[in-house]
Amino acid sequence: xxxxxxxxxxxxxxxxxxxxxxxxxxxxxxxxxxxxxxxxxxxxxxxxxxxxxxxxxxxxxxxxxxxxxxxxxxxxxxxxxxxxxxxxxxxxxxxxxxxxxxxxxxxxxxxxxxxxxxxxxx
Numbered sequence: 001x002x003x004x005x006x007x008x009x010x011x012x013x014x015x016x017x018x019x020x021x022x023x024x025x026x027x028x029x030x031x032x033x034x035x036x037x038x039x040x041x042x043x044x045x046x047x048x049x050x051x052x053x054x055x056x057x058x059x060x061x062x063x064x065x066x067x068x069x070x071x072x073x074x075x076x077x078x079x080x081x082x083x084x085x086x087x088x089x090x091x092x093x094x095x096x097x098x099x100x101x102x103x104x105x106x107x108x109x110x111x112x113x114x115x116x117x118x119x120x121x122x
Contacts, residue, residue, distance in 0.1 A: 001032045001064045004084075005097050012037040013095040021071040027058060028094050032101060037094070059084075067097050067106055076109060 006024030007015040013035075018024035022042075029038040040058065058066075059078075065085035076086050087106040091097040100106050 002062060003030050003032060003101060004058055004063050004066045005030065005094050006068050007094060010039045015094045017069060017089065017092055017097060019069050021068045022075055029061065029063065030094060030098055032098060067101065071109065
């Protein structure tokens with residue numbers, strides 16, 4: 001499975017998970033079968049609140065899921081519309097996200113009011 005994880009740096013499996021999807025400077029794509037990683041720069045990391053969208057290039061990649069700490073409602077819905085699962089994590093680095101994913105410890109994000117979505121059981 002190919003996971004996309006918003007990261008604060010470009011250190012691959014050692015990368016630090018960004019606190020918010022749209023403002024992440026990088027996206028680390030990990031193939032959980034092969035362990036291969038790819039780093040994609042976020043061209044729109046600095047944007048006004050609610051104006052995420054520079055990450056649209058991700059939608060052209062062969063991804064299965066986005067795993068993050070938080071994501072805005074519009075970004076969540078756009079990802080879901082493109083068939084991507086949106087999963088929540090508390091892991092601090094990419095390798096921790098992969099371990100949590102393999103252990104079944106990441107949960108699907110569900111609505112939590114009109115703003116952001118966070119990982120909780122549905």
